[in-house]
Amino acid sequence: MILNLKYIVLNNFRCHRALKVSFSEKVNVLTGRNASGKTNILEAIFFLSTTKSHRTSVTKELINKDSKNFYIKGEAVKNGSSLILEIGCSLGGKKAIKLNHQKIRARRDIVGQMPVVFFSPEDLYMVKENPSFRRKFLDILISQIDHRYLLNLQKYQKIIIERNRALSQVRERVLDIKMLDVWDEQVIGAGMEIIRRRQDIVSKLNRICLVIHREMTGGNEEISLEYSPSAGTEDSYRKKLEEKKRQEIEQGITTTGPHRDDVYIFFNGMNLRQFGSQGQQRTVALSMKLGELELMKEEFNEYPIILFDDVMSELDDERREYFLEILSGKRGDNGPIQSFITTTGLKPFESIKNNINIIKVEKIAPCFNQRDTTEHAV
Amino acid sequence: MAGYSRALQELISALNKLPGIGPKTAQRLAFYILKSSKEDAVGLSDSIVRARERLKYCSVCGSITEKDPCDYCQSPGRDKSVICVVELPQDIFVIEKTRGFKGVYHVLMGALSPLDGVGPDDLKIKQLLERIKKGGVKEIIVATNPNVEGEATAMYLSRLIHPLNIKVTRLAHGIPMGGDLEYADEVTLAMALEGRTEI
Ligand SMILES: [Zn+2]
Numbered sequence: 001m002i003l004n005l006k007y008i009v010l011n012n013f014r015c016h017r018a019l020k021v022s023f024s025e026k027v028n029v030l031t032g033r034n035a036s037g038k039t040n041i042l043e044a045i046f047f048l049s050t051t052k053s054h055r056t057s058v059t060k061e062l063i064n065k066d067s068k069n070f071y072i073k074g075e076a077v078k079n080g081s082s083l084i085l086e087i088g089c090s091l092g093g094k095k096a097i098k099l100n101h102q103k104i105r106a107r108r109d110i111v112g113q114m115p116v117v118f119f120s121p122e123d124l125y126m127v128k129e130n131p132s133f134r135r136k137f138l139d140i141l142i143s144q145i146d147h148r149y150l151l152n153l154q155k156y157q158k159i160i161i162e163r164n165r166a167l168s169q170v171r172e173r174v175l176d177i178k179m180l181d182v183w184d185e186q187v188i189g190a191g192m193e194i195i196r197r198r199q200d201i202v203s204k205l206n207r208i209c210l211v212i213h214r215e216m217t218g219g220n221e222e223i224s225l226e227y228s229p230s231a232g233t234e235d236s237y238r239k240k241l242e243e244k245k246r247q248e249i250e251q252g253i254t255t256t257g258p259h260r261d262d263v264y265i266f267f268n269g270m271n272l273r274q275f276g277s278q279g280q281q282r283t284v285a286l287s288m289k290l291g292e293l294e295l296m297k298e299e300f301n302e303y304p305i306i307l308f309d310d311v312m313s314e315l316d317d318e319r320r321e322y323f324l325e326i327l328s329g330k331r332g333d334n335g336p337i338q339s340f341i342t343t344t345g346l347k348p349f350e351s352i353k354n355n356i357n358i359i360k361v362e363k364i365a366p367c368f369n370q371r372d373t374t375e376h377a378v
Numbered sequence: 379m380a381g382y383s384r385a386l387q388e389l390i391s392a393l394n395k396l397p398g399i400g401p402k403t404a405q406r407l408a409f410y411i412l413k414s415s416k417e418d419a420v421g422l423s424d425s426i427v428r429a430r431e432r433l434k435y436c437s438v439c440g441s442i443t444e445k446d447p448c449d450y451c452q453s454p455g456r457d458k459s460v461i462c463v464v465e466l467p468q469d470i471f472v473i474e475k476t477r478g479f480k481g482v483y484h485v486l487m488g489a490l491s492p493l494d495g496v497g498p499d500d501l502k503i504k505q506l507l508e509r510i511k512k513g514g515v516k517e518i519i520v521a522t523n524p525n526v527e528g529e530a531t532a533m534y535l536s537r538l539i540h541p542l543n544i545k546v547t548r549l550a551h552g553i554p555m556g557g558d559l560e561y562a563d564e565v566t567l568a569m570a571l572e573g574r575t576e577i
Contacts (some may be wrong), residue, residue, distance in 0.1 A: 158526045165492035175497055182534045184492070186526065 004338045008074045012067035014040040024357035026336040032361030038342035042307045048074045049116045059093045088358045091283035108150045115304035119311045123285040145299040156190040168252035194258040195229045202227040209291035226264045306339035312348045328352045440485030442467045456479045459516040489527040517545040
């Protein structure tokens, strides 16, 4: 195993006032009742890796209700040397990030250091809900494998804010409409780079997911993924901005670009969002996450850390075994993958029970003082 | 701040007005100044007054100088045909440290940012065009920061100056993306000056 997380320390992160958990380098199973804070531990690992939560963008929800800030620390071993990650976050949303005791200035210096893939019940939104969930899926995936992408994404967001302000100023007649050209060119430069990278990743994902989904459904179902870009070339982008200019000046909003793009998911040739059953949508979400996992393996030459929140109970026997084989290293040429799985019972792990590290979460921290209600019911 | 004497309150609130100094730091600085010797405190206040009285912006390039026009603009050893355009006067010191640049400067006093309400008329762009119109300028090096606002400003300048048949270049590589010129180290900046590209 080239990367593994040895322990994590949580201070005032959600229900955990003060907690240290040590992990094994194989399959870690976190058991405990609902609201015992199992999911919060996975969320903290994800946060340490991506500086984001998988389920909320509101910092306040992450901070224990009796505190004004939280702190997460984790130590991993990566290629034989120690990697210490620390994040502190205050109520105002200010983050302080340290990598091996050195303060770092930008998110991009930490994202990708400890790659993760998170399987959670929220994955279904990616298939069912609006395009923002699919864009988020792509952005988290690509950011972890490509620093430039994250940098460019942040740049693009800044350009959009500036351009939107410029649009309003043109409407208010304080800015010459010709000044928009400069911002259009910035948008096109950063926007096309995002579009091309997403197109490239989606086509790779498409190739991987097609095989995975066939395998999972015994060849009965076929999926394909297609990135739907707002523009294919710099010229068509420019043309589109030109066409929409009048309307955008009225609204003060940039309405075209990668921040509005979508990923189409086709299921046996049809649009899944409209035609798929709940069960089919669930399987597709799983295939896409497995695709993410395999893609990261292709990029890093090894599997990332895997987080599983309450997904095991949703799987039928066959698919559960499929997963457990991947995790315990029985499938493919890799060894066991360091993974973190929450569960209410140990029954699903019968087949690999000698190879798992069981962590009883209620013993280390009783958790009843949740500020929010996002902890999902069974 | 209730309870502090008036003189102390005034000192704290004056320090608080400085960029990057919050109320807490302002308080700490104020107490530090009070604790220091009287000579040190008076010395600090004198140097502020002296700097404020003697230093001004160069009427040609906008750099900070004691005499007008500044040394860069007056020195015969400086190549007046190459103008390096920067956002702020302090950017000049960063480039000077590399010792690789022998042209003259032009300070814009900011960068285009609709968000901050900074348009072309708020920058010293008209003054730059006037300098160019006087003749003798062959190249404009745009050394605005490599962030969103700096890039937009560079593009705007390039579009404005290109029709005048003057070469416009941009500092190429070396400066960390999204970074500020002030933070770029001298070696990377020297490399950037070497490898500038035409825009
Ligand atoms: Zn001067």
